[in-house]
Amino acid sequence: xxxxxxxxxxxxxxxxxxxxxxxxxxxxxxxxxxxxxxxxxxxxxxxxxxxxxxxxxxxxxxxxxxxxxxxxxxxxxxxxxxxxxxxxxxxxxxxxxxxxxxxxxxxxxxxxxxxxxxxxxxxxxxxxxxxxxxxxxxxxxxxxxxxxxxxxxxxxxxxxxxxxxxxxxxxxxxxxxxxxxxxxxxxxxxxxxxxxxxxxxxxxxxxxxxxxxxxxxxxxxxxxxxxxxxxxxxxxxxxxxxxxxxxxxxxxxxxxxxxxxxxxxxxxxxxxxxxxxxxxxxxxxxxxxxxxxxx
Amino acid sequence: xxxxxxxxxxxxxxxxxxxxxxxxxxxxxxxxxxxxxxxxxxxxxxxxxxxxxxxxxxxxxxxxxxxxxxxxxxxxxxxxxxxxxxxxxxxxxxxxxxxxxxxxxxxxxxxxxxxxxxxxxxxxxxxxxxxxxxxxxxxxxxxxxxxxxxxxxxxxxxxxxxxxxxxxxxxxxxxxxxxxxxxxxxxxxxxxxxxxxxxxxxxxxxxxxxxxxxxxxxxxxx
Numbered sequence: 001x002x003x004x005x006x007x008x009x010x011x012x013x014x015x016x017x018x019x020x021x022x023x024x025x026x027x028x029x030x031x032x033x034x035x036x037x038x039x040x041x042x043x044x045x046x047x048x049x050x051x052x053x054x055x056x057x058x059x060x061x062x063x064x065x066x067x068x069x070x071x072x073x074x075x076x077x078x079x080x081x082x083x084x085x086x087x088x089x090x091x092x093x094x095x096x097x098x099x100x101x102x103x104x105x106x107x108x109x110x111x112x113x114x115x116x117x118x119x120x121x122x123x124x125x126x127x128x129x130x131x132x133x134x135x136x137x138x139x140x141x142x143x144x145x146x147x148x149x150x151x152x153x154x155x156x157x158x159x160x161x162x163x164x165x166x167x168x169x170x171x172x173x174x175x176x177x178x179x180x181x182x183x184x185x186x187x188x189x190x191x192x193x194x195x196x197x198x199x200x201x202x203x204x205x206x207x208x209x210x211x212x213x214x215x216x217x218x219x220x221x222x223x224x225x226x227x228x229x230x231x232x233x234x235x236x237x238x239x240x241x242x243x244x245x246x247x248x249x250x251x252x253x254x255x256x257x258x259x260x261x262x263x264x265x266x267x268x269x270x271x272x273x274x275x276x277x278x279x280x281x282x283x284x285x286x287x288x289x290x291x292x293x294x295x
Numbered sequence: 296x297x298x299x300x301x302x303x304x305x306x307x308x309x310x311x312x313x314x315x316x317x318x319x320x321x322x323x324x325x326x327x328x329x330x331x332x333x334x335x336x337x338x339x340x341x342x343x344x345x346x347x348x349x350x351x352x353x354x355x356x357x358x359x360x361x362x363x364x365x366x367x368x369x370x371x372x373x374x375x376x377x378x379x380x381x382x383x384x385x386x387x388x389x390x391x392x393x394x395x396x397x398x399x400x401x402x403x404x405x406x407x408x409x410x411x412x413x414x415x416x417x418x419x420x421x422x423x424x425x426x427x428x429x430x431x432x433x434x435x436x437x438x439x440x441x442x443x444x445x446x447x448x449x450x451x452x453x454x455x456x457x458x459x460x461x462x463x464x465x466x467x468x469x470x471x472x473x474x475x476x477x478x479x480x481x482x483x484x485x486x487x488x489x490x491x492x493x494x495x496x497x498x499x500x501x502x503x504x505x506x507x508x509x510x511x512x513x514x515x516x517x
Contacts, residue, residue, distance in 0.1 A: 006417040007409075007435065008337045008427040015337070022338045030344065040372045115499045116492045117456035119470050124488040127477045131484060208354070215356035219463035220474070227359055230366075241371045245363045249355050256354035 041242060051240035054233075055247050065233050069218075069226035070251060076142060076214045076225060080149035081207055087150065088157025093187060095162050106158075113155040118213050119220060122148035126221055141224075145217030149210055156209075160202045164195035197270050204263035208256045215252075226251060299480055300490075308472040309494050315386070315458040315468060316498075319393035320451055326394055327401025328436075334406055337427055349399045357396050357460055364388040365464035382467070389461035393454065400450045408443035409435055444510035451506070452499045469494060 011019060041047050054061045094106035113121070126144035129135045135143050168191060176186040218228030226248060233244045333345040352360070368374040369388055376391065378384030412435050420434040462471035473491045477484050 005335065005337070006414050006421075007335055007430050009421055011337065019338050023340045026338065026340055026344070040374075044372055046371060112492070112496065115452075115456075115496045117459040117470065117495060119459040119462065120473060120488070120491055120495065123470065123474045123477055124484065127481065127484045131481055212354075212356040212358075215358040216460065216463075219358045219362060219460075227356065227362070230362070239371075241366050245359070245367050249359055249363070252356060252359065253351060253354040257350070260354070 046240070046242040051238065052243045054237045054240070055243065061233060061237065065229040066226065066248070066251065069224065069229035070255070072142070072223065073211065073214045073225040074255075076145050076149070076217065076223070077207065077211045079146045080153060080210050080214075081203075083146070084150045084154040084157055084210075085203070087154035089161050089192070091154065091158035092161025092165065093192075095158065096165060098183070110155040110158045113151050114159070116152075118148050118152045119216050121151050122217060122221060124148075125151075141217055141221040144221055145214060145223050145225075148217075149213055152213075153206060153210055156206060157203065160199055160206070161195065164199035164202070165191050167198055168194055197273075200270060201263045201267035204259060204266060208259050208263075211256060211259070212252070299483065303472060303476055305469075305472065305490065305494070308467060308469045309498070311386075311466070311468040312455070312458050313498070315390060315393070315461060315466070316451075316455045318390050319397060319454055319458065322390065322394035323397035323401050323450075323454070324447075327398035328405060330398055330402035331405040331409070332431060334402060335409060335431070345402070349402060352396055352399045355396075357392070357457055358463060360396050361389055361392040361460050361464055364392040382465075385464050385466050386461075389458075389464060389466050393457065393461075397450065397454050397457070400453070401447065404443045404446040404450060405436075405439060407446070408439035411442045412438045438515055441513045441515050444506060444513055448503060448506040448510065452503055455499055455502070456495065 009015070038047065045051070091106050091110050094102055095110065097103045097106070122144050125147035126140060129140050129143050129147075165187075172190055172194065173186060176190045181189065214223075214225050215227040217223035218225040222228065230241070230244045230248055234241045237244075330345050330348065333341040334349075336342060365385060365388055368391075369384055374388075375384050376387040378387050416434055416438065417430055420430045425433065458468060459470035461468055462474065465471070469491060473487060476487045480487055
């Protein structure tokens with residue numbers, strides 16, 4: 001009989017009894033913590049139905065606060081990923097250049113923006129737009145948030161792209177060179193298309209990081225995204241801080257859970273595709289090349 | 296050019312960042328290891344709890360967790376963590392938030408480290424008659440820790456950068472001072488940005504280099 005894990009044997013009668021004991025003890029601890037939380041909440045009146053009911057009975061909470069906030073969050077995240085992707089691809093490729101005078105500056109820029117916190121970048125971008133551009137004050141937080149996220153995630157994606165290209169077998173480059181392709185052609189026709197499939201899951205999970213980081217703009221720059229809506233909600237619906245925070249957290253978790261699911265589905269898909277293809281891989285590779293822009 | 300710096304306590308702000316990072320890192324390491332232990336344990340309820348906790352925490356913005364610590368735990372539920380004044384309370388609440396969030400990443404690193412330990416090690420330990428806690432504590436975790444120093448370094452560097460989020464609840468660390476300085480000294484915003492960016496580079500770069508070297512030294516040669 002095979003054990004469920006290498007770390008412990010399949011439980012016999014004694015271990016089963018012990019596990020039941022542990023379960024009960026752990027349940028007791030969990031219940032005690034839960035009871036303490038609920039008791040404190042009850043004491044402070046945070047469990048009253050009228051604190052929670054707006055989210056279930058009053059559609060205006062959703063249409064005036066939560067959904068517009070979520071919309072701003074998603075707009076900022078979408079803009080950031082769309083701008084950061086080409087920048088990341090460019091710098092990832094520059095870091096793989098054969099010339100030292102291209103490789104080093106690109107590496108310095110990427111490492112610098114990876115080492116600086118996003119919040120610092122956002123503060124700087126906000127002040128920069130205030131001093132040097134005439135972006136109107138309503139739009140400025142969005143600009144600052146997107147700029148900060150693009151600078152940081154662009155450098156993270158550059159590393160992802162570099163790792164994706166380096167993960168390809170050397171034979172791909174050698175074959176391309178043997179065919180007489182130039183370096184640019186090798187990159188755009190052979191390496192990048194294959195690397196993109198390998199990188200897709202990593203890119204999609206980076207979107208989760210971006211969605212979470214947009215919340216910084218709400219807390220620090222007054223960008224009207226989802227998290228910043230908690231204060232107006234609890235001001236309008238009788239100081240229901242806990243209820244609002246819980247509901248907003250649930251919205252974030254649901255959105256991010258959907259993105260994570262897509263990422264793991266993509267990972268499975270790309271792995272299965274490789275496994276299933278086997279000997280067919282060269283054929284599809286040739287097909288890709290035939291339809292590529294250079295032909 | 297640098298005269299204005301004497302009006303601000305830049306070093307003090309960065310010292311607070313270091314303190315935040317230090318205590319959060321210790322707490323996250325402990326809580327993360329416990330979570331990892333639960334996640335591979337034979338008790339289904341503990342496994343389920345750890346999995347649920349990790350999935351919920353990882354998908355929540357850290358900013359929301361930190362704000363919830365301040366607005367929810369402190370201002371609404373009256374939790375003070377024995378802090379004497381407003382500043383001390385927020386400082387401790389921020390550390391609590393960082394531990395709760397960072398521990399999930401520590402846990403996932405350690406769990407992947409456990410997977411790098413060869414199956415034969417755990418099997419040999421079980422053949423000797425060791426129980427689950429002994430297998431994990433004496434045989435598997437010590438080897439796992441040596442191989443996760445690299446991933447844990449990335450978590451530590453991310454944590455150092457994440458401590459800036461404590462500024463949203465008014466903890467006077469580096470980024471809060473920067474936002475104040477950049478507003479006051481609007482003619483020197485590039486200089487102010489360069490100083491703080493350099494500060495974080497100085498904090499994170501040696502951490503990465505030193506721990507990267509340690510990771511190479513400590514890794515189990517197989």
